[in-house]
Amino acid sequence: MHQSPDKTHRARRLRRELTLAENRFWGMVRDRRLDDLKFRRETPLAGLTVDFYCAELKLVVELDGGVHRLREADDATRDARLRAAGFHVLRCGNEAFLNNPAVLTGEIRRLAGELRRQPPHPSGSA
Numbered sequence: 001m002h003q004s005p006d007k008t009h010r011a012r013r014l015r016r017e018l019t020l021a022e023n024r025f026w027g028m029v030r031d032r033r034l035d036d037l038k039f040r041r042e043t044p045l046a047g048l049t050v051d052f053y054c055a056e057l058k059l060v061v062e063l064d065g066g067v068h069r070l071r072e073a074d075d076a077t078r079d080a081r082l083r084a085a086g087f088h089v090l091r092c093g094n095e096a097f098l099n100n101p102a103v104l105t106g107e108i109r110r111l112a113g114e115l116r117r118q119p120p121h122p123s124g125s126a
Contacts, residue, residue, distance in 0.1 A: 019065060021065075024101065035112055038054060039053065046087070060082055061090050062092070063097055075091065079091065088111060088115075
């Protein structure tokens with residue numbers, strides 16, 4: 001998918017301006033530190049910029065600050081758009097993650113185990 005220059009610039013800016021929760025999560029998953037899963041941060045995907053993305057699992061991880069409580073409908077629309085494009089979405093609040101990061105990393109591990117056990121699609125294209 002072609003990425004517009006504006007979205008590329010926005011993703012690059014967001015990579016430089018991580019929140020505390022995003023910075024901590026990135027420290028936990030970068031360089032394949034979490035179960036050898038490769039994550040990218042602030043990645044343009046399906047016309048959106050997602051916080052973290054693992055291509056192997058087609059997994060999007062979104063860490064949300066307090067402003068997202070006011071944008072729940074927008075976030076639900078984003079999640080639906082990503083799921084319709086074939087991605088799995090995990091969303092976690094910044095405070096919840098900072099207070100107990102093991103909940104999110106445990107859910108990623110659970111999902112990874114589940115997805116890695118699934119047989120490949122018969123057509124080879126899914």
